[in-house]
Amino acid sequence: MDDYRSPWVDDEVAALKDMAGKFFETVAIPQRERWEEQQRVDREFWLAAGRQGLLCAAIPEIYGGGGGTLAHDFAIFEAQAATGESGFGNQVHSGLVAHYLLTYGTEDQKLRWLPGMATGELIGAVAMTEPEGGSDLKALRTTAIRHGEDYIVNGSKTFISNGVNADLIILVLKTAPADGTRGVSLLVLETRDAPGFNVGRVLNKVGMKAQDTAELFFDDVRVPVGNLLGAEGMGYGYAMAQLAHERLVVADWGIAMMERAVAETIAYTKSRRAFGGPLIDMQNTRFELADCATITRVARVFVDHCIVRHLRGELDKTTASMAKAWVTEQQCQVLDRCVQLFGGYGYMLEYPIARLHADARVQKVYAGTNEVMKELVARSL
Numbered sequence: 001m002d003d004y005r006s007p008w009v010d011d012e013v014a015a016l017k018d019m020a021g022k023f024f025e026t027v028a029i030p031q032r033e034r035w036e037e038q039q040r041v042d043r044e045f046w047l048a049a050g051r052q053g054l055l056c057a058a059i060p061e062i063y064g065g066g067g068g069t070l071a072h073d074f075a076i077f078e079a080q081a082a083t084g085e086s087g088f089g090n091q092v093h094s095g096l097v098a099h100y101l102l103t104y105g106t107e108d109q110k111l112r113w114l115p116g117m118a119t120g121e122l123i124g125a126v127a128m129t130e131p132e133g134g135s136d137l138k139a140l141r142t143t144a145i146r147h148g149e150d151y152i153v154n155g156s157k158t159f160i161s162n163g164v165n166a167d168l169i170i171l172v173l174k175t176a177p178a179d180g181t182r183g184v185s186l187l188v189l190e191t192r193d194a195p196g197f198n199v200g201r202v203l204n205k206v207g208m209k210a211q212d213t214a215e216l217f218f219d220d221v222r223v224p225v226g227n228l229l230g231a232e233g234m235g236y237g238y239a240m241a242q243l244a245h246e247r248l249v250v251a252d253w254g255i256a257m258m259e260r261a262v263a264e265t266i267a268y269t270k271s272r273r274a275f276g277g278p279l280i281d282m283q284n285t286r287f288e289l290a291d292c293a294t295i296t297r298v299a300r301v302f303v304d305h306c307i308v309r310h311l312r313g314e315l316d317k318t319t320a321s322m323a324k325a326w327v328t329e330q331q332c333q334v335l336d337r338c339v340q341l342f343g344g345y346g347y348m349l350e351y352p353i354a355r356l357h358a359d360a361r362v363q364k365v366y367a368g369t370n371e372v373m374k375e376l377v378a379r380s381l
C-alpha cells in the first residue's frame with residue numbers, strides 16, 4: 001500500500017511508534033504463547049514497558065509520565081495492535097485509568113499513584129460491568145457504604161481487563177443506592193492489602209487469550225474515604241465523560257488491526273499459488289483486496305479525523321460512538337474476508353490473520369456494545 005501518514009503523526013510520534021513496534025515484536029511476541037497458556041502477561045513485561053517509556057506516555061512528567069500528548073498514547077497502542085499482541089492491557093492502564101486519575105484525582109492521589117503506573121509497578125483496571133448487566137450502568141448493584149473514614153464495598157464485577165494483575169482498580173459503584181445515577185461514585189481500590197477482595201476465574205475467551213480478563217468479588221472490603229475519585233455521586237457523569245475517549249481507543253485499536261490484516265493478506269495472496277498462478281492474479285482476490293484496502297483507508301481517515309479533533313479537545317460523544325461502532329463493524333467484516341483469502345491456513349493460529357480474526361470479535365462488544373453506540377448516535381439525530 002502507499003505511504004499515507006496520519007495528520008497527527010509527526011516525526012517524533014512516528015519514531016516512538018517505530019520503537020514501540022520493534023519492542024512489542026521482539027520482546028512481547030516471543031512470549032505470547034506462554035502468556036496465553038498462563039492467561040496473563042508477566043509483571044516483568046509491564047516493568048520493561050515502563051522502562052521503555054510505553055506506559056502513561058500522555059501523563060505530565062511531574063506525575064512520572066512521558067509528558068507527551070494523546071498522540072503518543074495512540075501511537076503506542078497502534079504499534080502494539082499491529083503486532084497482533086492483544087494480552088498487554090495498556091489501553092486500559094495508560095489509556096483509561098491514568099486519565100481518570102489525572103482528570104478527577106486530587107494532587108495527592110496523582111502523586112501517589114501515577115508515578116507507579118508509569119513505571120509499571122502499579123497496574124490499573126476499571127471495573128464497571130457486573131454479572132447482571134454491563135450495558136445498563138444505571139442498574140449497578142455493587143455498593144460502597146460509608147462507615148467512619150472507610151467505605152465498605154460489597155458486590156461483584158465481571159469481564160474486568162487486567163483483573164488479575166491489577167494493583168489499582170477504579171470501581172464504579174453506588175455510594176447512595178437509592179439515588180439512581182446520582183448515587184454512583186468512583187472509588188480506587190488498592191488490591192495489595194484488601195481483605196475481602198477476591199479475584200475469581202480468569203475468563204476463558206475466544207480471543208485475547210493472554211489478557212487477564214477476570215471476575216472480581218467484594219465482601220465487606222474497606223476502602224479509605226481518601227480513595228474516592230472526584231466528588232461523591234458524580235461517578236456516572238465522570239464515566240460518561242471518559243467514554244468518548246475509551247471508544248476512540250477501541251476504534252484506533254481496530255484500524256491498526258485492519259491495516260495489519262490487509263498487509264498480511266496482500267503478502268499471502270502474492271506468494272500462494274493455485275491453478276498455475278498467484279492468488280492475487282485472480283479477479284475475485286483482486287476485488288476483495290481492493291474492497292478491504294478501500295474500507296480500511298476510509299476507516300483510517302475517519303479515525304484520524306476523530307484523533308485530530310480529540311487532540312484539540314473537540315471530539316463529541318456522538319462522533320466517538322459512530323467511530324467505535326462503524327470501525328469495529330468494518331474490522332470484523334474485513335477480517336472475515338481476509339481469512340477467506342487464506343483458505344484453511346486462515347483458521348490456523350500460527351498465522352497472524354487467525355489471531356487478528358479471533359481478537360476482532362469482541363471489539364463490537366466491549367466499551368459499550370455497538371447497539372448501545374447506535375442508540376447514542378440515534379439520540380443525537
Ligand SMILES: Cc1cc2nc3c(=O)[nH]c(=O)nc-3n(C[C@H](O)[C@H](O)[C@H](O)COP(=O)(O)OP(=O)(O)OC[C@H]3O[C@@H](n4cnc5c(N)ncnc54)[C@H](O)[C@@H]3O)c2cc1C
Pocket residue numbers: 092125126127128129132133134135136158159160161162205208213362365366367368369370371372375
Ligand atoms: C474481553 C472483554 C473485556 C472487557 N473489559 C472490561 C473492563 O475492563 N471493564 C468493564 O467494566 N467491563 C469490561 N467488559 C465488559 C463489556 O463492557 C460488557 O460486556 C459490555 O458492556 C456489554 O455488557 P453485557 O456483557 O452485560 O451485555 P448486555 O448488557 O447483557 O447486552 C446483551 C445484548 O443486549 C444488547 N442491548 C443491551 N442494551 C441494549 C439497548 N438499550 N438497546 C439495544 N440493545 C441492547 C447488547 O447490545 C447486547 O447485544 C469487557 C468485556 C469483554 C468481553
